[in-house]
Amino acid sequence: DIQMTQSPSTLSASIGDRVAITCRASQSISTWLAWYQQKPGKAPQLLIYEASTLESGVPSRFSGTGSGTEFSLTITSLQPDDFATYFCQQYHSFFYTFGQGTKLDIK
């Protein structure tokens, strides 16, 4: 299995801040990486795929970068709706695996 490790596990920030979440793969996955947002009691929602392609309807303050084994999700100018948990997912192999999640909460 390809292991995905996110950091940090928890991130505290304020409205208007810029934050970045990192996801590392245990082996190269090219750009076969997606990011999801999950709010309490809700299903995850796709934000970004192919490491940097924004899903339709997702605000442009979300962006993704990276390739190989290191990736990041950046949110510029945090909005109240952005406080949630974020997961990365690799799809280099169809034995899909997710990171353990990063909870973004209000400072």
Place this chain on the structure above:
Amino acid sequence: EVQLVQSGAEVKKPGESLKISCQTSGYPFTNYWIAWVRQMPGKGLEWMGSIYPSDSDTKYSPSFRGQVTVSADKSVNSAYLQWTSLKASDTAVYYCARLRRWPQGYFDFWGQGTLVPVSS
């Protein structure tokens, strides 16, 4: 509009069987793989398995192979996840999700989740 609507919460006892469903609409059901994803209480997401409804080709995570069965019924545009003998450790929320493409795919639409508490 693509929609995946899952069956409701099920309270079960250890040893009982269960089949939960995921009814889809708004797209050609047989053209896309459907996956099941587990989320244990307070934990992350785990891919369990996927099915291609067109021919019922099925792939399982090694962690779940033999523990669950994934199936689909083209006549009602639905996918299913089934257990023959539940354990307390199966307590989780289970999501179905559509894979945009195969095999290198990501989950573009999700069901609302089915809560399965298993307790004696």
